Structures are given as structure tokens and as C-alpha cells.
Amino acid sequence: MKFPFGFCALSLVLLAQCGSGESTPPPAPTPQPPFAGTLRSVSPFPFGGAVSAGLLRSRPAYGQVAAREYSSITAENAMKMGALHPSPTTYNWTDADFVVDFARLNNARVHGHTLNWYTSLPAWVTNFSGDSTAWENLLRDHITTVVKHFRGKVASWDVVNEAFEDTGVLRNSIWVQHLGPDYIARAFQYANAADPAARLFYNDYGHEYSAAKRNAIFALVTSLRNRGIPIHGVGMQFHTSSNISDAQLASTIAQAGQTGLLVHISELDISMNPSLAPAATFTAALAAAQKVKYKAVTAAFKALPAAQRFGITTWNVADADTWRRGNCSCPEWPLPFDDNYQRKPAYDGIVEALQ
Numbered sequence: 001m002k003f004p005f006g007f008c009a010l011s012l013v014l015l016a017q018c019g020s021g022e023s024t025p026p027p028a029p030t031p032q033p034p035f036a037g038t039l040r041s042v043s044p045f046p047f048g049g050a051v052s053a054g055l056l057r058s059r060p061a062y063g064q065v066a067a068r069e070y071s072s073i074t075a076e077n078a079m080k081m082g083a084l085h086p087s088p089t090t091y092n093w094t095d096a097d098f099v100v101d102f103a104r105l106n107n108a109r110v111h112g113h114t115l116n117w118y119t120s121l122p123a124w125v126t127n128f129s130g131d132s133t134a135w136e137n138l139l140r141d142h143i144t145t146v147v148k149h150f151r152g153k154v155a156s157w158d159v160v161n162e163a164f165e166d167t168g169v170l171r172n173s174i175w176v177q178h179l180g181p182d183y184i185a186r187a188f189q190y191a192n193a194a195d196p197a198a199r200l201f202y203n204d205y206g207h208e209y210s211a212a213k214r215n216a217i218f219a220l221v222t223s224l225r226n227r228g229i230p231i232h233g234v235g236m237q238f239h240t241s242s243n244i245s246d247a248q249l250a251s252t253i254a255q256a257g258q259t260g261l262l263v264h265i266s267e268l269d270i271s272m273n274p275s276l277a278p279a280a281t282f283t284a285a286l287a288a289a290q291k292v293k294y295k296a297v298t299a300a301f302k303a304l305p306a307a308q309r310f311g312i313t314t315w316n317v318a319d320a321d322t323w324r325r326g327n328c329s330c331p332e333w334p335l336p337f338d339d340n341y342q343r344k345p346a347y348d349g350i351v352e353a354l355q
């Protein structure tokens, strides 16, 4: 019994009875081999992650992914002043040294974060009373001691972190209050004196959503460089989200390149729950949208002149580890690895842009 083609196509039940040779099936798609590389193996610039010393010690999958994928390592918290310098006369190097050793063992560069910040300060600093000379000594001694301790092991530093408000005005931090706005320049000079080989960065967030802030930051770094202050790069954290357009992300990265300095996307994570919905779930559609964002950021970064590409660093390894869940008290999946340390579509987006 013969049936017209249309009937064959519509009737699965009767399909077996259709005569052969009446239609040519489309060729089967060539199966794509699974990606055999890693971020560090395919990236033409350092690709890194921030890591927690505690998770490196306690969770084998965490260290395995970090070792396999990253050619650059940042300590998520271990090098902040509050962690490193618990009293005026004591330093606690244990966690920071552990992270540095992990990176050396795995042949990864170490980026230091951060010598100066308005927060994550030890109580003795927040409570410190002294004149401007005493504050200057405190700033200089901390930077000098830390940079010297890691000299030859830490390639680069976020010297000053988050000095600006989103409006583009300088934050009224304890450093500004006690030392005036030019403490920033002196912090770079102290770091440079302690390790002339280290690459020195000004690091901040919000470039992609506040024109006032990014213009103020790019003006500051340009003016520091023009004054001969030893600054080599600009770090853009990019704790960003699905509601920032690809074009906006790309033009921000290109504008950073206009400074002529090294550019570091230093703390990348991409929120897929920007409205902080308490019952949100990570759907396939969100995963696909996140892939597009990661690909857009990576492609825009790759488009910078090679000599300015300091690298991309994600802020932690997997969704299980992200600070953003704690920060928003909401469901979040901002990283390229899922809660089980498996690669997400976001990972494929990065790879597609890198290859």
C-alpha cells in the first residue's frame, strides 16, 4: 500500500508502511566532539578566578577546577587588610600564603587583592586615632610590609579598591578623611617602592552602569599616569547582570582600553536574577541568556589590543561558592560552573569567544 508523502510525514503510525525512496532524509548533523580544552589552554590572555583558601582546603572539586581552568589566581578575601593584619603589630599570612602556594603549584599567576579599601578593615584601623602623620605611616607600613612579603610571588596588585561612589565623587572613606584625596597616588608610590616589578591597578565596580563613575575613574587613572605616578592598569570588577546590554558591556571595555593602560576584568560574575526574586529558578532560557552575556564580555575583552589584555578573572569558581547569594539573600547562578562544579552554557560562551 502506498501513501502520498504528506500523509507519511503526518502519520507516524503508518510511516513504516510508506514506500522507501519517496523522500531523502536530511543528513544527520555531524556530532560536535566535546570540548577537550580548558579556559587556560584556549585563552590568548590570562584567564583566572578568585579563590577562597577555606574552600581550597575543604572541597577537592573546587581546587581541581581552579587548577585545571585558571592561569591567574586572586585571593577572594585572604589578602584584605582585615584578614592579613589583625593587630598593629601582627600579620597573619597563613591563608594568603596557602593561596599563593596553590597558584605556584599550578603554574598560575597571582594577582593581589587588595592593599587599600574602605571596608574589610581590622577594628584597630577603624578605631585608630592619630594625626595625619600617624595615618600616613599606617598606610605606608601596611602596603610596604604586604608587598614585600609577596615580592616575586605576586605579579600585580589592586592598590586601591572602590574609592569612588556611583555618582563619580570620591568616597568619603577613612583614608580620605585622614589623608585627603591624594592618598591614592601615595599608595601607588609605596607599592611601587616595595616591588618595582609589580603591575599596579586601580580597581572598582560600576563602570558598566554609571557613566559618571567610569568617567571619573578613567580621568583619575589618566591623571595619575600623566603625573608619573606608577600605575599600570585599571581593574573593572564587572559584578554585572543580565539587564546590562551586550553593547553597554562592550563599549565600557573599549573605553577602558582608551586609557592606554592594562585592563583587568577583575571580579566577573553575571547575575541572572537582578530583581532578587526569592523563588527564581535557573531555567534553560536563563542559562542560554547568560551564555550570550559571558560570550559578549569575553569577545569585547579579546578585541582590546593584545598588550593591554591583563586578563579576565571570575569572582570565585562555581555557583555554589558565589558571594552574590549571601549578598542578595536570593537564588543566584552567576558563574560559569554550576553547584556541582560542572561547566554551564556560560562556560561554552566564554570558550566560543576565546577560540
Ligand code: XIL
Binding pocket: 076, 077, 161, 237, 267, 323
Ligand atoms: C567580597 C567577597 O567575595 C566576600 O566573601 C566578602 O564577604 C566580601 O567581599 N568587591 C570586591 C571584593 O572588591 O573584594 C568583594 O569580595 C566583592 C565586591
